[in-house]
Amino acid sequence: MAQLTDDCFAFSGPLLRLDDMERLIGERIVPVTETEKVPLHGARGRVLANELKAPVNLPPFDNSAVDGYAVRHADLRADGDTTLTIAGRLTAGQRETLSLEEGQAIRIFTGAAMPKGADTVFMQEDVKVDGDRVTVPKGLKPGANRRLAGEDVSAGSTVLPSGTVLDAQQIALAAALGVTELVVRRRLKVAIFSTGDEVVEPGTARGAGAIFDSNRALLTGLLDRLGALVTDLGILADDPGMLSAELRRAATGHDLILTSGGMSTGEADFVRKAVEAVGNLVFWRVAIKPGRPVALGVIPAGSGQSAAFVGLPGNPVAVFVTFVRVVKPLLRRLSGARQDRLLPLPVRAAFAYRKKKDRREYVRVALRRAADGEIDAVKHPQDGAGIITSLTETDGLLELPEDVTSIEPGARVGFLSYAALME
Ligand code: AMP
Numbered sequence: 001m002a003q004l005t006d007d008c009f010a011f012s013g014p015l016l017r018l019d020d021m022e023r024l025i026g027e028r029i030v031p032v033t034e035t036e037k038v039p040l041h042g043a044r045g046r047v048l049a050n051e052l053k054a055p056v057n058l059p060p061f062d063n064s065a066v067d068g069y070a071v072r073h074a075d076l077r078a079d080g081d082t083t084l085t086i087a088g089r090l091t092a093g094q095r096e097t098l099s100l101e102e103g104q105a106i107r108i109f110t111g112a113a114m115p116k117g118a119d120t121v122f123m124q125e126d127v128k129v130d131g132d133r134v135t136v137p138k139g140l141k142p143g144a145n146r147r148l149a150g151e152d153v154s155a156g157s158t159v160l161p162s163g164t165v166l167d168a169q170q171i172a173l174a175a176a177l178g179v180t181e182l183v184v185r186r187r188l189k190v191a192i193f194s195t196g197d198e199v200v201e202p203g204t205a206r207g208a209g210a211i212f213d214s215n216r217a218l219l220t221g222l223l224d225r226l227g228a229l230v231t232d233l234g235i236l237a238d239d240p241g242m243l244s245a246e247l248r249r250a251a252t253g254h255d256l257i258l259t260s261g262g263m264s265t266g267e268a269d270f271v272r273k274a275v276e277a278v279g280n281l282v283f284w285r286v287a288i289k290p291g292r293p294v295a296l297g298v299i300p301a302g303s304g305q306s307a308a309f310v311g312l313p314g315n316p317v318a319v320f321v322t323f324v325r326v327v328k329p330l331l332r333r334l335s336g337a338r339q340d341r342l343l344p345l346p347v348r349a350a351f352a353y354r355k356k357k358d359r360r361e362y363v364r365v366a367l368r369r370a371a372d373g374e375i376d377a378v379k380h381p382q383d384g385a386g387i388i389t390s391l392t393e394t395d396g397l398l399e400l401p402e403d404v405t406s407i408e409p410g411a412r413v414g415f416l417s418y419a420a421l422m423e
């Protein structure tokens, strides 16, 4: 179902840099084109198919930003207090419009339309009222506390570009403009498998040498957050024939097939054979740690359609890292979403670390406020890619760039929160 160009991922270098991988995704993956209309309440997480142009101004009319008194600035004395006559009262939502004559003020409340002739509003806390007279101080600038029609959005302007991933704030903007439904791209359909003779379903009997499957739970949660429709195809034994058959079956009706396990060097041929038997595999030995062995391929589904295939490593931490750094950009591209640039935030390393040059490394860290007010990143004590508690006991990942080979305590490093990575 995925629209992949023929020579998709024609890359055969030794280790693909993440930058190059992202560029390849941008160049070679063609987003799905089908769209549907959804009501605003069902739009969260969806990808806007067309740009949204504002049908109206926001605010739609000039109005007061405070509870107070609307005046004509020209009536005010520059050298002292001015006393004005209160000529009326305007509350929010009132249909009637009032106008202001020279020497008058109008009692006004937040959100009420500005009376004709008034250009400035005094906050009620700043004035003295005596019967139908109000005394206002000097010094307020013309236009103070007045919200102009169109100052937020001017009618006809583009407020959301196509490819926007809709969250609560974008939906609120659409609602403010009176929009009730949006055209979005269809959801992506993703099939997931776990592989491994040792992997069993939680809740079933676990024999000697077996472990419960955590990767499908992890992938389901991550895919769900990205708005994909997940088909859970269970656990496959380490059997290339069976894997091939299952991959071929899953290619129909899915945009992407994700597997975990069976990718480590000793087993690489197992996945390669299985995928190559039914499609084309280009090994992505991505320059990333954890998670270097990540395979990507295309599996035809008949009638010119095909599904993308990504084979993830088996260890849960490697699954997490490769998902957020490899699968997520691919899914975003397929979904028609604009690629959001991840911006690591600067924090201070509270540990020393050595790494190999030419690969990007992700270090699980917890954040802590140091005595001097800085934010320290504390590395999880266990490095292993199978240590699943290293994901639950930390706040996010430090991103150590390719050219870095070591960091010392006190170094400025880039931090990506789990929330930012999964968004
Ligand atoms: P593999 O890449 O298949 O050699 O797997 C690497 C490690 O990840 C092994 O220790 C596996 O037992 C483990 N692993 C593989 N799949 C899963 C899974 N679905 N859930 C938890 N651990 C897994």
Ligand code: MG
Binding pocket: 195, 196, 197, 238, 261, 262, 263, 314
């Ligand atoms: Mg395995």
